[in-house]
Amino acid sequence: MRKKQVKPTKVEGHYRRYSPESLLKAFEAVKEKKVPVKRAARQFDVPENTLRDRVKGRIDAKNFCIGGETTLSREEEEVLVEHVEVMGQLGYGYTNTKLQQIAGELAYEMGKKKTNKAMSNNWLYGFMNRWQKRLVSLSPRSLDSYRAKCSTPEAVSSYFRNLQDTLKRYDLLDKPQNIYNLDETGLQPDHRPPNIIAKLNSKPQAITSPRSTTTTLIGCVNAIGNYVPPFFVFKGKRFNPDLMESTSSGARGEMSESGWSNGDIFKKYLTEHFLPYARAGADTSQPILIIFDGHSSHISPSLIKWARSQNIILFVLPAHTSHILQPLDVSLFGPFKSFYYSGCASFMQENVGKTITRFDMARLACKAYLKSMSPLNIQAGFRKTGIYPLSQDVITMEKLFPAEGFREENPTDKVKALKAGKEAVEEFVKLKLEPRNQAMTEAKDQSVCPTCKCSSEVQKKQTKPKPSGRAITEDSYLTELEDPKPSTSGTHISKPVTEIDKEVSDTEFEEEIPEEELCCICKKWSPPNLADHPGIKLINWAYCDRCTHCVHLAFCSSVRVVRRHTSFLCPCCEA
Template identity: 20%
Template sequence: MDAAETLSSSLEMSGKDGNRKREKSWDEAAMKAAAGAFLSGEMSARGAALKYKIPSSTLRRRLMKIIYANPERNVASSRIGRRRIFTDEQERELINFLNKVERMSFGMNRKQCRVLVYWFAESQGIPHHFSRSTKMAGTAWFKEFTERHNFHLGITRGARGPTRHFRAGLGLAAVKQFFDILGEVREEKKLTACRIYHAISMGFSTFPIREQEDASANGSNPTPDSSSIEGGRSVSVLCCASATGDFIPPFLVYPGRKLNIEFLMQSPPGSSVVLEETGSLTEIVFTAFLGHYVDHVGSSPDTPTLLLVDNQPILVSPAVIDFAQRHGIILMGFPSSVPYKLQPLSLTFVEVFRSFFVQVLDISSLSHPESRVAESELAGLFGYAFLSAAVPENVVQGFKNCGIEPFNPEFYRNISEEH
């Protein structure tokens, strides 16, 4: 059997093109004949499509499936009209990259994957035909790519709802996977307690706490709306501490286009303050936080650090991944089924901070009961609450209670018993 017959016979294994409800205007015999004519070199793909009355796009799609599965496809693919983007080696590297990002972030959707494929091609200087306006790989290309490599997106994050997840056995599996990955990273990078960090996002504002929950106990990042901006500033903040109990100075995200200088002056020593129009934790803002993190922690490829973050969209952001790789930051997320019980700062810092902030805000409000706390005072109030709550002993105990440091891979069994 010659090469053309070998390739043509593989057509029978490629399946039908989609699940279209309308009847096809061609049959498999015509498709096989057209593919054979092209692969034998008798005619072009366009010529074969015209002769056998097969839609040109359908024939090309079928041919690419055959060619990708055959070692000689690089020669034939140039005749189809669209060259191959990645080599075999590059595709293997891409698959490993996508698998690693999904595993460390505990879930990734198709759109996020397509964005990462585009970024991979750009970062490697690989010529491609992906859209430069959407900055994503095409849906058709990505579908064929995932089918060729049998790449499936996992379900490790799943929907919220710990009890339902544990009853289904999914939550326990995700938590066990978390500790499996954590153990592998610790062993591979020889990480000690001083190189393991947890970052959590919160929010605070001049709104009375009883009117609006500003400090989120679950570590989620609030996004203030326009009405809250007008009545009082809602500021996002990233707090970060190591397993040895050492806090780095807070990183504050101030909403608006112009920073209040007095707010900056009243912030805790060493704090970084950045402007973001809505005060949200965006890709650009988090990349700036990583710069702040590196300045205080000294992470590098030679001395890598592990940073635990409960923000899945941020973890699969190309800019964040690129910055982290260049500075030796190993980013890792949490399974969504039990986020609170695995996060050291959620257990030992957030509620304590909120309690101090409520107290100091109530006391300050007594001096001007009919108005909100002035922005110039807000950073000072936050600083008092932050420094009061940032107790190293509590954080060390938090890492221990979560089974992260000292490393306790059997911790997930304790969670399962509670459900």
């Protein structure tokens, strides 16, 4: 009878029990302090033979990889690691496949591979293991391009300067109970199903409600940790009390044709819902600061005048920066959505065969709202956004790096310089200014366009100040809001321009605009052939790289779009 073979047992062992830092310290002790190899190995707890191989020069002293020699040296891999880190901070991180491709191309260019094929999976696993203290594979959060573009250091610094001035002016630096943040979020009856326990090797399904119209929730919290009850905006014309059945105390609802808030609803929210809670038992002479985004429905002269009469300061966040500067977005709406989706999943399990309608949404959202709006979460939101305690330092440079990809030709060099320190930044700026100074010198030599004979000095036109990053209840902003000036960013046309419109534009509007600001081709602010293009809603401008004058795109030039980092010549200079 054949004897059954015994399965060998796997012996767990550790290939290396020491750290690379310990080996490097032992090597430096031998080389610099003349410590014997045996004593250094015992002192730093590293293998004697391993240390001796590096001292004798048999192995590179900085090579700590497990196994044989790697395709790329440690110095070359470190350059690759730094590049991967910078690209991830810019918002364009590499996947595993892409990292293998660029590593293969790098090895080929350096003559270490015969082809530029991607590196193998074994190389990838070894590379990630060697640099596990600096790199990790994870799922990134999506960031809208507008948010990335607008979150610049200059915008954030200006916001904090204005916020500090406002808090000092109204004596609110030590009054967190009077500093509020207000924001809106949309709700749908469908939800993200949670993980479930199911049969092995199966693909289970989770029943969700159909996606329908959006319901808006307006939330508001203050820096001391209190919250204002939720306010819902449903789509429709006539309010049905059943929509608010079994909701939490203090919750209210309103109707709009779109399901989103508008100017009238926002003002009604402030006057009838927010103010009774914010002023409950408080001195009406004490100013209240409300920080919110600058949506058009939140800004109007009538709303600003009402806020001033109630001693309320309306402070608008910089555009598209709520993901780093708004407490509700940073630490509250995320947990709220998680609790809401969990509540929707529980509702579907408890009510088999039914779906979630808008009559259930307010009840489910109120439960999630109460769970997420804890004092700890609220205070953490104001702390992480630097509002209270007031501190710009909490907004680290890493959060602002993605903006460099939209305003620098070499954003990786800019990020590396910012991470390296002040001297590296100064060197980067010096190299960046050299071609710009040369271009300005050439522009001075050609002060007159050789074809159209127009002056190259273009005056920047004064326009209505943007509300972003400032208090809009100040006298200066209210005055300029009621007396707007034309902007050079474009003219919105809601219908084809008539002869009367063109006559008014030529006689009244264009007389106020300096000649240098008009199109250097048609000499007008609005193109004379605008009526022939009823489908065009926006007049785009572009500045000529040679004569530095503006021209109408698509109307006075055959070019329709001028992209970033591309040159453009007006028809006069191109001829």
